[in-house]
Amino acid sequence: MAIIIDEKTRLIVQGITGNQGKFHTTQMLAYGTRVVCGVSPGKGGRDVEGVPVYDSAFAAVEAQNANASVLFIPAPFAKDAAFEAISAGIKVLVIVTEHIPVHDEMEIVDYAKRNGTTVVGPNTFGIVSSGKCKIGIPPNQFFIEGPIGVVARSGTLTYEIVGNLTANGMGQSTVVGLGGDRVVGLSFVDVLEKFEQDPQTKAVVLVGEIGGNAEEMASLFIKDMTKPVVAYIAGKSAPPGKRMGHAGAIIERGKGTFNAKVEALQAAGARIATLPFEVPGLLREVMG
């Protein structure tokens, strides 16, 4: 098991002929992801690392029966590419691109919802069902199969925590990067619901950060979960009114503070790691 993607996922890489597209196609293939083809308008007929390239997502889906796509497309063109993928029938769309205008993000998420497409991102490292399929940009070596589900808003911090898990012999079922932007396709609750139902997942790590109310919303669901949750919230020392790298990571008008999030999560029964490296120890405690 695992959630959202697995060994049967057939992936398209949109923007495969660019530097990032090429590099990460190689990395994803090395991880074992079934990258069935790429899309790059005007460059159809070529191949990248042995992966055939098509001019459009429609052609790619038709020829290769693909069901997932990842976007390595510059922000100004991301909406077009996302609409194309959704319109072509892609069911899991991973948008790595950062700095996409928030109005475009609202439109992408809305169109996806009406077509039954799951959007991971934008501004995400991607999603990994460890040992089965990786879509996105995380370093391969830290992701091993196991019982821990991880859901996060931020990339490198997730590598840090997953790296700690793996070093402690704790593999992962699926690691999901929601994305750092204000409007993203998945919420913590969407992913927690899936982990709660996934037989492989025995415990969940939630990696949040200051800003917005996603963690507070998550705590409402965690309250009724049967599986234990360990959470780490980044930004304890962040000043109010300053955007900490991510568009969504800002304390505005006294909302979205570290304390509010930690209190809500604790009240829901989640265990809180004060620092990233405390996560494996807490997992051991809650998993008994």
Next chain:
Amino acid sequence: MKLFEYMGKEIFSSYGIAVPRGRMVTSPEEAALVAAEIGGEVVVKSQILAGKRGKGGGIKFASGPEDAGEAAASILAMTVQGHKVEQLLVEEKIQIDKELYLAITVDGSAKKPVIIASLQGGMDIEEVPDEHIVKCHVDITVGVYPYLGREIARRMGLTGKAAADLAKLLPLLYKCFRGKDAELVEINPLVISGDKLIAADSKFTVDDDALYRQRDVPYVEDRTSIEKQAHDLGLAFVELGGNIAVMANGAGMSMGSLDTLVHYGGSPANFLDAGGGTGMEGTAKALELLLQTNPRVIFINIFGGITRCDDVANALIQVKKTREIPVPVVIRLVGTNEQEGVKILNDHGIEAYKVMQEAAAKAVEIANAG
């Protein structure tokens, strides 16, 4: 990017939303001229990127040109809410029969635009009790039509001509919100003035990520000089005032680094997300930037995914060759091309940490010993 009130009002006006007659000025003389042009009583408003200007003395009424000049002189000498006043808006004093609140913003959890309205305008919306606030999400494929304005007026309890005017105004405000890639358009107060509905104030925030396609929106700089340099390099940087300069890759990791330093009793000088995939040149420039904060120690925390450890190591060596780094550097380096990166550092006599908390503790020890 936040716009000044007068800029927001100019945009409102271009979309057909009524605003008071007035102009931006930068001197008492100009203020007097504009007041004479308008005639009658005027209001002189400081233009700063913060609210609650009235409480800080940043808004004054004037009976005529001479009075307006004096008001302008006194406000221009002020610091309001921590902001030095450099620009003023002089506009007609409008008759106020009732103050409403109207805004459109992005609701991240609903992933949609949301309209927020209230009969209790003129104060901070946070201070208005929930039962007096009407919220309504917008279906982005449908947009906003007059019916939605009528429905919001009904839910607010607004009747008569003002309700009909709101139904006309709301689609214009939404057009403005969408057309300018706004994160927030806020009219507080939206004034019922005789038989008119007038936007007496504006808060307008444009999405930074959409500025590339909003060339006709004026650019407003709201960053410190060093934050601006970082922005121009494509780096996210926030000054924090401590003595440990920090560079990490990724926003979450950067916040995690600060939290860890603070946990060990340290005081970070800054937040710096060197970003994913920042090459050697970018990393070198980021280091230069850190030195400007005059730290006691530099803490570099890299977990390379898209970022390559050898690039970071080479950048550090390159900067060391071109200039003296007057303070110790504590570096933690793991991830993509880790072995290559660590070897480069070791060859130049620099030790690299593998574990974040050990490196953070070391940085704090150095900073606090100095």
